[in-house]
Amino acid sequence: NAGVIQTPRHKVTGKGQEATLWCEPISGHSAVFWYRQTIVQGLEFLTYFRNQAPIDDSGMPKERFSAQMPNQSHSTLKIQSTQPQDSAVYLCASSTDRPRDTQYFGPGTRLLVL
Amino acid sequence: GEQVEQLPSSLIVQEGASVLINCSYTDSASVYFPWYKQEPGKRLQFIIDIRSNMERKQTQRLTLLFDKKTKHLSLHITATQPGDSAIYFCSASIGMGYKLTFGTGTSLLVDP
Numbered sequence: 001n002a003g004v005i006q007t008p009r010h011k012v013t014g015k016g017q018e019a020t021l022w023c024e025p026i027s028g029h030s031a032v033f034w035y036r037q038t039i040v041q042g043l044e045f046l047t048y049f050r051n052q053a054p055i056d057d058s059g060m061p062k063e064r065f066s067a068q069m070p071n072q073s074h075s076t077l078k079i080q081s082t083q084p085q086d087s088a089v090y091l092c093a094s095s096t097d098r099p100r101d102t103q104y105f106g107p108g109t110r111l112l113v114l
Numbered sequence: 115g116e117q118v119e120q121l122p123s124s125l126i127v128q129e130g131a132s133v134l135i136n137c138s139y140t141d142s143a144s145v146y147f148p149w150y151k152q153e154p155g156k157r158l159q160f161i162i163d164i165r166s167n168m169e170r171k172q173t174q175r176l177t178l179l180f181d182k183k184t185k186h187l188s189l190h191i192t193a194t195q196p197g198d199s200a201i202y203f204c205s206a207s208i209g210m211g212y213k214l215t216f217g218t219g220t221s222l223l224v225d226p
Contacts, residue, residue, distance in 0.1 A: 003157075031212055043203065043216035056213055091158065100146040100165065100207060103214065105158040 001026070004106035006092050012112045013082050021077040021109045025094030032075045033093040033103060034067055043091075049075060050097060082113045116141040118206050120217035128225050131194055135220045137187040137204030146207040147180065147187055148214065153200040161202075162189070194224045 005024040013019050025032050034046040036059075047057040049069040060067065064082075069075040079086055089110050093103040117140045125133055137147075148163035164171045164180045164187070171178045177190040187204060204217040 033213065035214075035216075042218050043205075045213045045215065048213060050212070059213075093158075095212070099212070102148060102160050102163065103212075104160065105150075107157045 004092055004094050004104055006090075006106040006109050008109060009107060010110045010112075012114065014114055015083060016081050017113075019079045019082050019086075019111055019113075021079075021090050021092075021111070023075045023077070023092030023094075023106060024073060025075070025092070026104055027073075028096070029094035029104075030072065030097040031095045031101075031103075032069060033095075034075070034077050035091040035093065037089040037091055037108070038087075046077070046090075079111075082111075084113050087111055087113045116144060116206055116208055116215040118204055118215050118217040120202075120204050120220050122220060123218065124221040124223075126223045126225065127194055129195060131224075132190065132192045133194060133222060135189045135191075135202055135204070135222075137189070137217050139185050139187075139206045139215075141206070141208055142185065143208045144185075144206040147178075148205055148207075149178065149189055150203045150205065151200045152203065152219075158203070191222075194222075196224050196226045198222060199224045 007022045031050045033048040036044045045059040047067045052069045064080045067077045089108040091108045092106045095101045095103045121136045145166040150158040151161045164178050175192045179188045201219045205214040
């Protein structure tokens with residue numbers, strides 16, 4: 001069991017470019033979460049899906065960030081017109097649909113915007 | 115919204131010592147508190163959790179205490195080993211919502 005898979009592991013983009021981050025949840029898990037980790041802000045919730053439907057995007061910056069879950073085997077986080085302040089490690093986690101079930105995290109995608 | 119704080123921010127101990135990590139939260143509606151460990155270069159790893167209807171949970175060398183009245187948790191790690199060196203995160207989940215609010219983390223270094 002490879003656990004949650006995230007690709008790419010590292011991404012470097014120029015300011016203003018678009019970045020797409022991919023997440024493959026653990027097979028059978030129906031809830032997928034996105035978090036962002038920085039030294040300054042720590043671990044911050046961005047958005048999550050349950051059974052592919054968006055449930056809560058309260059942590060997403062309203063402009064430039066979007067997330068989708070087109071099927072049960074992957075989710076994407078897209079950042080348009082990237083800015084240096086978007087540099088962070090983006091973490092994906094998945095869990096079963098049971099309330100308060102353990103979230104299992106992927107290794108993260110380290111995004112650097114130059 | 116919910117805020118979670120952890121103290122201390124860092125700890126250095128000798129192998130075999132015990133450590134205590136404190137965590138406090140603000141929203142009385144929080145009902146689920148998982149803790150994670152993050153070793154350098156590795157993914158967040160779940161280590162222990164507790165629900166608001168419990169006061170204590172223990173697994174191997176970890177003991178997690180929960181005080182609903184004071185909104186406070188404490189993680190006790192006994193007989194520390196160099197492999198325990200990591201950043202430890204407390205988190206909280208409010209009501210039936212699934213998202214986690216994380217604390218600021220406690221960096222633990224265990225010297226052999």
